[in-house]
Amino acid sequence: MKLFMASLATETNSFSPIPTGWSGFKEHMYSKTASRGEAGMYAAAATVWRRRAEALGWDVAEGLSTYAQPAGPTVREVYETMRDDILNDLRGAMPVDVVLLSMHGAMIAQGYDDCEGDMLARVREIVGPDAKLGLELDPHCHLTELMLDNATAIICYKEYPHIDVVERAEELFTICADAAIGKTSPAMRDYDCRMMAMYHTPFEPVRSYVDRMSAMEGKDGFLSVSLVHGFPWGDNPRCGTRTLVITDGDAELAASRASELGQELWEMRKELRQFPTMDDGLDRAVAANAAPIVLADFADNAGGGAPSDSTFVLKAALERGLKDIAIGTFWDPVLVGMCIDAGVGSEMSVRVGGKIGPMSGDPVDLVVTVRGIAQNAVQHLGTAEMNMGDCVWLEADGIHLVVNTMRTQTFHPEAFENLGIGLSQMKYIVVKSSQHFYDGFAPIAAEVIHLATPGAITPDFTIVPFTKRDGNYWPKVENPFA
Structure with missing residues (x-):
């Protein structure tokens, strides 16, 4: 044979x-x-x-x-x-x-x-x-x-x-x-x-x-x-x-x-599971008497073709004054290069996210401190190694961001821990993923909340602008077998 x-x-x-x-x-x-x-x-x-x-x-x-x-x-x-x-x-x-x-x-x-x-x-x-x-x-x-x-x-x-x-x-x-x-x-x-x-x-x-x-x-x-x-x-x-x-x-x-x-x-x-809106999910996280709460930025999942640079959750966190929140991963090779050149401990004015298109939201300007650098980093999905490229940890007044050079979704706590971020010290962890994060993050989470965020793959299947398939499917049609 x-x-x-x-x-x-x-x-x-x-x-x-x-x-x-x-x-x-x-x-x-x-x-x-x-x-x-x-x-x-x-x-x-x-x-x-x-x-x-x-x-x-x-x-x-x-x-x-x-x-x-x-x-x-x-x-x-x-x-x-x-x-x-x-x-x-x-x-x-x-x-x-x-x-x-x-x-x-x-x-x-x-x-x-x-x-x-x-x-x-x-x-x-x-x-x-x-x-x-x-x-x-x-x-x-x-x-x-x-x-x-x-x-x-x-x-x-x-x-x-x-x-x-x-x-x-x-x-x-x-x-x-x-x-x-x-x-x-x-x-x-x-x-x-x-x-x-x-x-x-x-x-x-x-x-x-x-x-x-x-x-x-x-x-x-x-x-x-x-x-x-x-x-x-x-x-x-x-x-x-x-x-x-x-x-x-x-x-x-x-x-x-x-x-x-x-x-x-x-x-x-x-x-089948229904997801809360971004604001409702954040309200639920803030009200929870436990930590860390893991929040999935569903619509900015690179594994579904999203840019992984949307700022909708980041802006909401800033507007709410949330602290001890880790968000990742943002795809921005240029920003990573700048931060590596500046080195750990450097304070910088940076522009985060919002670069690829309307589904990315507006860019956010922050003054950050470079807290960590990890080059050629990997994370795991099950036993499979998933490359992240070079990564930096940026902190802006209690908000901790992971920015990397290789567009990928967040699979595992390693995406943060590679840089030295202690997730047990966080109140909230926002992962840019729809579901592959779950196997790695559920064991450390007090609660997992999937957010129906705005973005490239928002989970509203009634509004996908198909041109090649018909609209005869649920939930766009209540009974497509009629």
Whole structure:
């Protein structure tokens, strides 16, 4: 048996003003040896697949692995060059029995609404109908017909925050390896839930729903069950929530179970979490008789394509006179460079945030003291290392800001602690993230409050300015099945 594997991943916010070009991919990971110890989510899958394949005595060929921080559509030449690099390596590795790809599932490039489907179709053309083709996806993806038509098996991470990348990579390998030796015959079917929502898996009712999905697998012919959350800020005709079921050779069973799961999710739609406005959430934090309170600046999450430089929460904190509050991370390479040059202990007049566009708010002028510097810093999501670039800690009269050079969301307390900020001394911690922060911050928080902040990915799915998908989905329409 011979395996070929590769990864090409980003999540596209169609409405972001930040283009996704070469620098977006090459600043994180751009490697053909990702399985040999590279850091990051999209190296984790390749590492699993190499280990599993070599343990079985298979030959392994590895193509490009790369990913970019979510932003606007990928430049056409950049996508086509990376795609063709992977395809050329695949041709050079032929014949192969199994191809495994790790992609995001919501990648859009100039001229391509469905990069994953485009990639799978071209791979299938090269390997022919008999090779097994598996795809691991982020659940914030667009599950398209082109993807389903060409893949043997597609699975999504089950957890949000995505702490189960390795487990899902193991699962996909098993499904495709079993299919390659004729032990199983995967049959996939999906169901359109006609919904857009946030499905935070640590909380009910989604926690129990995901547990029930997992409990179905491995018996009664069910190989895999996934919930496709969808990515609401990607302008794709298939944007939205879907259920996906893989059975052993029984397409009718897969379709019926996907439908049952989709209808079950529809019935619990009114129980899904609702977020307070920024002001209501801050009122709740101030009234709490505990600390620290962790507040999520939902709409300025770089992981959804936001700039990570919005000032809405910072301005509100200043207006309220809040002290002992840490906020991060602000993306501003120029400001970081200035502060590193000035050095720890320096007092400076600086302009923070508000640089990329209207979704960033207005810039804020502050007199700050440089309290800490950390170069080539990292933070973790589960076991995956996530690069932050160079970081500085700025203090302005009890307000503590983390500013960094590599646009990224806040995943872990390390984003603050790398600089020496003692989070136990803070009353409030504001993280620019929608949910991936939760696994790291919940253990230290007296309370976690998700704020429906203004910004690039505000969680109001009724106002997303789609041009390529229709408006027949909940909550924009009360009953899209009518």
